[in-house]
Amino acid sequence: MFEQARPHRFPPLSQVRSLVTTTEAGAAAPVAGQLQAAVAAGFQEGLAKGYQEGLASGREAALEQGLREGRQQGRQQASAEARREGQALLEALATPLEAMLSALKNQRAEYQSAQRKEVVELVAKVARQVIRCELALQPTQLLALVDETIATLPPARDEDIEVFLNPEELAQIRELDPARAERLQLRADAALAPGECRVRAAGREADAGCKQRLTACMEQIEQQLGASEEDSLPDADDDLLRAAA
Known part of the structure; x- marks a missing residue:
């Protein structure tokens, strides 16, 4: 009735573990492959996105720098062009300006010369009137001029010195100072003015x-007036050039 029972032998534990490990490894292999593919895809996507963002940022920075450099270069070119135009304008105005300054300088010199001449003539006129009045009152003052002149000449005896005077003044001197008139050899000369x-x-x-x-005195006065005018009056050429600058 009953079949004879046969004993069952379980496989070794090490074999069971090996089988389980192999099964799990086989099941995990597709998952690892998918994970690796996903990581690679994400890396590529991030790399592409970063490249695009970097490219856009670089373009924006380059554009801004280019605009800044372009504006600076444009200002420099405009400034250089303005200087060239200004220099050309000044050079175009130089010739008529120099002619005008030269004419003005000549006119000023003529005016100063005429002014000095008028002053000297006025002083000389007043001096002649004063001298004429002094000699009319004291004609013997001429003898003081004679003594000064004799001192500049080689030494000579009184009898060897001759003094030529206007006849009217000679008569007045002999009357007012006969002693001095006798000391010198006075001679009348009608050609001499008083x-x-x-x-x-x-x-x-x-x-x-x-x-x-x-x-001689008037010449010294005229020279002094000319020197004082040159020192005190400003140069019109320099004033106009400074104003033009």
């Missing part, structure tokens, strides 16, 4: 009159 006299001594002759002294 206030003029000549001295002759040791073969030399000198002018002892008032005219040549007044002329």
Whole structure:
């Protein structure tokens, strides 16, 4: 009735474990592959996205820098062009400006010369009137001029010195100072104007009159007036050039 029972042998535990490990490894292999593919895809996507973002950012920065450099270069070019135009304009105005300044300088010099001449003539006129009045009141003052002139000549005896005077003044001197008139050899010369006299001594002759002294004095006054005007008056050329600048 009953079949004879056969004993069952379980496989070794190490074999069971090996079988389980192999099964789990086989089941996990597809999952690992999918995970690796997903990671690779994400990496590529991130790389592409980063590249695009970096490219866009680089383009924006490059555009901004280009605009900034372009504006700076444009300002420099505009400034250089403005300087060139200004220089050309100044050069175009230089010729008529120089001619105008030269004419102005000549006109100013002529005006100053005429002004100095008027002043000198006025002073000389007043001086002549004063001298004429002084000699009319004291004609013996001519003898002081004679003594000064004799001192510049080589030494000579009184009897060898001749003084030529206007006849009217000679008569007045002999009347007012006969002692001095006797000391010198006074001679009348109708060609001499009042206030003029000549001295002759040791073969030399000198002018002892008032005219040549007044002329020398007026020349010194004119020179001093010219020097003072040049020092005190500003240069019109420099003023106009500074104003143009």
